[in-house]
Amino acid sequence: MGKAKTRKVECMIHTENLCKTYRMGDVVVQALRDVNMEIKDGEFVAIIGPSGSGKSTLLNLLGCLDKPTSGAVFIGGTDTASLSENALAEIRREKIGFIFQQFNLIHTLNALENVALPMFFAGVGRDVRLKKAEELLVKVELGERMYHKPSELSGGQQQRVAIARSLSNDPAIIIGDEPTGNVDTDTGTAIMQILEGLNREGKTIIVVTHDAEIAARAGRTKRMRDGKVLE
């Protein structure tokens, strides 16, 4: 573990023999089998594959939401398996922005407050927070709808709020779990354009999708099947 921690790597994220098994009653499901992959700084990677192929599991591990059964995930050279729950929360907060298929906005908060929430957890002062949130909403072209609750926004608008939220602590990595899965094609394209723009600004972007057209827009595509990454 110590060796892993100090090891110098040029890539932002890489995995070593990553395995994840779930136990469902008596049945053991091998969701990931020996996944070795590298994602470099500033890359735009799409992970595609049929459902059950393990792509969401991989994404959860890359996003520090879950811990591997064996193997390791390195983020900026740090082995995440050695980190405490709190340290993982800090990585999620500072280094990673999450975008979900279901948008997952907090429905009691308006767009502005939702975008400011990760900064609230980071202890950023209220004024700074709200100003930054406002800028981010303007950036995703929702400057007019800042005070609307999620229920008053369309799916595409909600996903743009979610993108703004993922950017609020200025992370290096944006992880999207089927970010276009719940919106129509045109909106999906628009969302991809935003992500492409972010990639041009230097963000590393990893999205899971089963839409080949969306995947085609990414710089690199990884195909998964039965818990393995096929090159």
Added chain:
Amino acid sequence: MKDAFLLVYRNIRERKTRSILTMLGIVVGIAAVVAIMSISYGMQESITEQLSEMTDIIMVTPGSQELGSFGEFGSFTERDLNDVERISGVKEAAAMMGEMQEVEYRGEKVMVEIVGIKPRDMDAVFGSTVKLEEDSGSGISASGRELRENDRKACQIGYSIANDYFDYEIGVNDRLTINGSKFRVIGVLEKQGGFRSNVDAQIYVTKRDAIDIFGTNDISSIFVRVRDIEEAEAIADEIGEQIDDNHKLDDFTSAMAMGGAIEDLNSIFQVLQVFLLAIVSISLIVAAMGIMNTTLMSVMERTHEIGVMKAIGAKNRNILFLFLMEAGVVSGIGGVLGCIVGWGAAEVISFGIYSAFDVEIAVVMKLQVLLGGVAIAVLVGILSGFYPARKASKLSPVEAVRYE
């Protein structure tokens, strides 16, 4: 902090009915505590106030040690009184004679306690607390005057005798028939109520008249005032021994120093308060379970939301804090409302006691009771919110996000 409040407030409002019901539990609990405390403080205060002028009194009665059993086991003599007066440290000794007698007014006959006392002793017995009824301002003297040594067939009557005992109200200069002889009312005493309500139901005559009415000069009780309150207990013992000697009996006399009785009463009140609080805290336990239940449900319903918050970087303690705060805010508001309701309830109870028993108990609202009430509410809320909040904070982010 402000945003945490906002977040918490939105969640509380989101589940308005449930929050209000939870709050209601706390409101009832705290209201009960506040009402009970302020009423019992009021009781304690009114009783000690009434008794405070009696701390230098030793009440000497024949027979049993119990309060309120006058002259049932014999009586004292002139000699006893003289001996008591001679004991050092005794400032004044006043003899009282009391007996139930038939009193007639405008054809109506009622049994009333007649008390015979030397007029100069009245002050010794009552101090300044018993006064003639205030002139109502009608210009006619409705209150009369004090009894005098040379008054014959004259009486002072208690407030209830004047107003409640007979169909007709009795005023100064009206005439009553006591045991066959006519007496003139020369004064009506101010209402006493409470601990001294017995005075309201008595008729006072001079000692000489009492001897005529009762046909005996037996003394039913002796009131002693001492010079030094510190010595009261010792003097009381001496009085008891002296009179017992006179009658060649053991435990014939009960001599009770009122100062000690007041202390006893205060400690009884403290025990009573603790006991009442113990009963009332049951309602707080019920309220605590309500909060725990609500918070648990809230955690379950918001599992997904907790997962999302964790995914975007919330630490366990951020989640813990939000849920503790929610429980704390609900119970804090409940505590404040409980104080208000409790105060109102105390006033209603006080009025109820006054209407039903004619006893005036002021509501004594102490700031520390109110602040304590709110503090207890918040504490109960946070303590009972702790288990659910901790459960929420420990949720695995992946599983929580997946939970729908």
